[in-house]
Amino acid sequence: MSSATVHTVSSASPIVRQMWAGGPLRRWSQKKTPLTPMGYSSGFVGAYVCGECLAPCEGVYELREPYKWVCAACKPKLERVKGGRR
Numbered sequence: 001m002s003s004a005t006v007h008t009v010s011s012a013s014p015i016v017r018q019m020w021a022g023g024p025l026r027r028w029s030q031k032k033t034p035l036t037p038m039g040y041s042s043g044f045v046g047a048y049v050c051g052e053c054l055a056p057c058e059g060v061y062e063l064r065e066p067y068k069w070v071c072a073a074c075k076p077k078l079e080r081v082k083g084g085r086r
């Protein structure tokens with residue numbers, strides 16, 4: 001029991017943030033990181049994040065009902081949930 005190592009919480013670690021009201025989720029951080037390499041107005045952004053399964057993905061699709069940005073895997077699932085016409 002000698003040294004207590006203090007790890008400062010880095011403000012640079014990416015968080016998941018909504019890009020704009022009603023917009024898609026995306027990894028975002030104040031500083032450039034390997035996960036967020038692209039500069040974006042007030043910080044840096046990386047992969048999009050699915051609004052359904054919350055997994056990072058290459059791109060997200062905009063759904064109308066429910067209004068959501070989802071990955072390619074979730075898109076057909078949610079569209080199917082909506083069901084067919086009677």
Ligand SMILES: [Zn+2]
Nearest residue numbers: 050053071074
């Ligand atoms: Zn998904």
